Amino acid sequence: MFGIGKNIIEGALNTTGDLAGSVINAGGNIVEKVSSIGGKKIKGKVILMRSNVLDFTQLHSSVLDTFTEILGSGVTFQLISATQASFDSRGKVGKKASLEQWITSIPPLFAGESVFQVNFPWDDNDFGYPGAFYIQNGHTSHFFLKSLTLEDVPGYGRVHFDCNSWVYPSGRYKKDRIFFANNTCLPKDTPDPLRKYREEELLNLRGDGTAERKEWDRIYDYDLYNDISEPGDGRPILGGSQYPYPRRGRTGRRRDWKDSKYETRLPVVSGLNIYVPRDENFGHLKLSDFLGFALKSLASTVFPALVGMVNITRPGGEFDKFQDVHDLYEGGLPVPLDVIRNLTKDFTPPMLQELLRTDNDQRLLKFSPPQVVKEDKFAWQTDEEFAREMVAGVNPLIIRRLEVFPPQSKLDPKIYGDQHSKISEENIKSGLEGLTVDEALNQRKLFILDHHDALMPYLRKINSTKTKAYATRTLLILKNDGTLKPLVIELSLPHPQGDQFGANSKQYFPAEEGVQKSIWQLAKAYVVVNDAGYHQLISHWLHTHAVQEPFVIATHRQLSVLHPIHKLLVPHYKDTMFINAFARQVLVNSDGLLEQTHFQSKYAMELSSYIYKEWNFLEQALPANLIKRGVAVEDARSTHGLKLLIEDYPFAVDGLEIWSTIKTWVTNYCSLYYKDDSAIQNDVELQSWWKEVREKGHADKKNETWWPKLQNFNELVETCTTIIWISSALHAAVNFGQYPYGGFIPNRPTISRRHMPEVGSVEYKELESKPEKAYLKIINSMLQTLLGVSLIEILSRHASDEVYLGQRASIEWTSDKAALELFEYFGKEVSEVESRIIERNKDVNLKNRSGPVNVPYTLLLPSSSEGLTGRGIPNSISI
Structure with a gap:
């Protein structure tokens, strides 16, 4: 096999020439080609991850992979000057430099980063500061470019480019990919040689609003919710005057032949193949942690298996007593052998064990004990x-x-x-x-x-x-x-x-x-x-996931990566577009998991449109929300300017500390770049961003008078603080407690199947003689319980690659040392808030902190480990 591979590779080189920037020696080993170009060089270090390392379904690199790489023309870079312009006023573009040692390191069998070298030809007298670079991928596969770092640039020293983006073969793009150094500047302060590059990159990201988007596209655009149902199924398109709704990311999929207003739906089995800009997709770790994979499988494979299992193990599909529900966590339910056999056709044993929580020997469906019944069953x-x-x-x-x-x-x-x-x-x-x-x-x-x-x-x-x-x-x-x-x-x-x-x-x-x-x-x-249905559909889906997507789209369309507000907000958008797209595929779609597990049934999304009519961005700020609900009043003497009328209100007490910490960070950060209100008013990108959020992203709300005008510093700070609050703490508060509190369905039933028994009825007599059985006949059935618990167990988990409030995935997200110092201080403040929450949970006088079930309120503790923890504030709405 190796000999055949060697002959193929050597034949490719003899036929095509040295296109990959490497040669193969007589022993069949790939070695670095020695450059024959003379002159001074600037060394660069490139960190990337190759696609076959990250592909969840492909665990190794084959000979064919290597063959197709060699047939490519390699990966080349061209620096762009931020200080020296060409005749067209654009920054001067340097000579091409090839990525070296591209295939000298065979991709590992595990996901990981690889470091490569690139040597740039350099002319001391005629280039200046490299503020950007072009990259051309001549290979047949894509890769994730993490960073490029230039060492010892004459006159400037070290220059870093924080990239964090997928790069597809160059033929997939109309224009070469460009990356900017990790500098931060307002549009007016952009170096003249980079100005057109900055503007053109934003144009590229907006697209032209036509055609179906492909996975390599980098287009951010808007559409109605016309993809969650099909014509004639009784669910309306959401978005517009009759059924107002936030806009979602446009895919451009073909329209339904029965009614062209509807976008065709993908088959459930297509699972994760939904268009969002590639950089908005789940990372490899989140996929391998089963968070994305399990959601797909729950809808397409596990649910049918659960139906068969319930029909076999418990005809009628009812629990008789609360202990039957406890058995899901204590002993488990037997999974029939034919169900196992059917599932093993599609899944490996580890996947099967994860999806059905089974043990190969016992074949039991068993869930983790929810916190709410861990210490006391009653x-x-x-x-x-x-x-x-x-x-x-x-x-x-x-x-x-x-x-x-x-x-x-x-x-x-x-x-x-x-x-x-x-x-x-x-x-x-x-x-x-x-x-x-x-x-x-x-x-x-x-x-x-x-x-x-x-x-x-x-x-x-x-x-x-x-x-x-x-x-x-x-x-x-x-x-x-x-x-x-x-x-x-x-x-x-x-x-x-x-x-x-x-x-x-x-x-x-x-x-x-x-x-x-x-x-x-x-x-x-x-x-x-009522509360569980309102929570999932409104407090969770609508008021965090759905309302945030327009901010994600508008930020990428209107704020350059160089813009300080882009750098401030973009960590709080990670995975949001993808999890929303996936939700439209299997969760909030017609007959989806939410309709099957919550009382609103087929009217769920239509009802959320009705409630969206009352949505007000200003009221999403925590202090404003508490005041609106009358649970707090303004009080200048209090720590946060508010007095809580329920003093022991764990969400509000912890939330106000988190809110204030975020707001202090935002205030300090924004003050670095906006010295007066006129700087905000004259920031063309910022004003275009805010106009687009209102008029396109939340188009059905564009005439509301409550929108901040974004004309002064306080409005900017409050707006950015609110966006970060929704993406981080608010979502954490309503998401990661789902399993700890709702994993035991009798505590938080999501469906009622009968009305209250009337005196004298058969149901009333059963309530007198067998109250637990009567209760369980009214709330979720066994199948609805199994499906609902399976769903919220997945949604309540943290991925291993999660980044939490006060943290960043990259320590070099900006070259601005003042901003880095402020962020470091912010991280310390977040840690101190966590310590204070832990201390409050120890205070026996605060009876609402733990309650009769002895479950401390930990949902706003910022940090967490991987898994089902009931704590942790990720930066973004990522699950």
């Missing part, structure tokens, strides 16, 4: 834990202070009739700790978890499916020990005679024994179903 059922998770759970963003009693609806009475709450003072006075309703309101002690108005307009549609849900309101009182106590739950349905007749509402109250205790437990379950 504490999740307490009222204290039910209330605590509203301020320290996976969705701590909805609870607000009650300012008017009874709770009022903002729904249009001409359409929906009377939707105001029917809760009376008589209903709750026994739980008010000796206060009247007016006294409790005045002392700011009444709070509400309100899912009524968000759901009622769609509830009739939702309940026409297999779902049987309510629109819920939950009133709570803040006790003297700082904890919250539920007072009443109101469950509402649309009036059977029509929406204009208002809501049919019924109230339920805490009970300690008998069937009333079981009814109260069910009432709490209906509330949590």
Whole structure:
């Protein structure tokens, strides 16, 4: 085999000449070609990773790979001067220099970096400072270019280019790839010889809005959500006046022949082959960690296997008691042998074990124990834990202070009739700790978890499916020990005679024994179903993933890599476009995993469009959000300028520290480049960026008056802080607690399949005699549980290549020493916040920090290790 390979290689060289910059000696070994070009040289060090090292499905380099590399013309570089211009005012372009030792090192069997040398011809008198370079890839495969470093450039010393980009064969590009040195400058400060290069690179990234995008394209553009469903399936296109929505990245795939407004969908089995600009794709480690791979497999292969398994192991697909659910974590469920056989056709044993959590000997489907039931199997059922998770759970963003009693609806009475709450003072006075309703309101002690108005307009549609849900309101009182106590739950349905007749509402109250205790437990379950669905669809998907994608696209289209705000924000965009594209493929698409596991069913995305109408960028800033919900008031004497009305509010307390730390970093960093407001107003790239975010990225919101105008320093700082907050801490708070809290489905059911049992019915009698079985018949079925838990276990994991808040993937992301020093200080501040959170979690007087389940609030601890940790703030929305 080796001899044949040698003959092929030698034959290629004899036929094509020395095209690769290397020769083969008589022993068949590839050695570096000795350059015959004279003159002075500037040495450069290139760090890259070759595609076959990174390809998840290709584990070795074959003889054919080597053969095709030699037939290529090598990799060449040309420096571009930032100080010396040619006749057309562009920076002078130097002579070509070839990458040396390209194939002297056979790619390893593991993912890793390789270092290569390049020697640039140099003329001391006629070049100056190298501020950019062209690269031409003459090979037949692509590679990841991490960096180029020039040593001892005359008059300038070391010059570094932080590249971090995939480079495809040159024939794939209309223009040669260009990279800029890691300098930072506003457009007006760009060296004249680089000005046109800077402008042209942005034009290249914008594209012309036509044609289907290919994997090697580097085009950032916008489109509607016309790719999540097919014509005639009952789901509308999202984006536009009727169904407003943030824009997503354009792929240009062909339109559906049945209705050209829809983009054709990819088959689920295509999995990860969805266009996003290549640099926005998952890295090799995230793929090999199964985060991307497992999501694809869950939709295309594992779900059908789970269906078969449930039908065999438990006909009817129901749990009978809570211990049946605990068995998923303690003993596991047997996986039938025929299911294993079917799966092994497609997956290797390690992949199979990862996807089904099986052991080859035992063949058991077994999940990791969720934190919420690790120490106490029953504490999740307490009222204290039910209330605590509203301020320290996976969705701590909805609870607000009650300012008017009874709770009022903002729904249009001409359409929906009377939707105001029917809760009376008589209903709750026994739980008010000796206060009247007016006294409790005045002392700011009444709070509400309100899912009524968000759901009622769609509830009739939702309940026409297999779902049987309510629109819920939950009133709570803040006790003297700082904890919250539920007072009443109101469950509402649309009036059977029509929406204009208002809501049919019924109230339920805490009970300690008998069937009333079981009814109260069910009432709490209906509330949590609302909250879990709102969390996944709105707090998580819409308010982090979807609203951020336009910022990612606009930043690459309008802010040069040289721009300080580009350098500030781009780490907080890593993987976001890809995970969103993948979500449209298998998660939020019609009949996707979200529809199958959450109560909104086929109306999920349409409902999120309805709620997007109320989205306001200014209110995404944490202080503004807390004030809007009435859980905080402005107070100049307080540390963060706010006083929390629930002092022991773990998300808010930890979040304000993170927010303030981010804002201090952004303020200090921006002050390096913007000395006055006029510098912001006259920054053409910055103003184009902000205009595009509003008018193209969030086009359905472009006429809103609340958008910051971005005309002064404070607006710039607040805007950038909000973007970073959403991408990092807010997403972490609503994502990585999914499995710790929701992995035990009875604690956070996502579906209700029956309405509350009526007195005298068969269901009511079952609730009296077998309360656990009745409860489990109403929430997620066994199949829905297995699928839902499998999904959130994947989504709650950290990849091994994750970069956390206060960290950067590259230590040389800028050449500005002042910025590097400020960032180092920021990292130290983030670490100090983490230490303070850990100390707060030890304080037994802060009862909301751990609660009855003894799960400390760790979701805003900045650092984490790989895996399912329930902590860690990645820089970006990356899963």
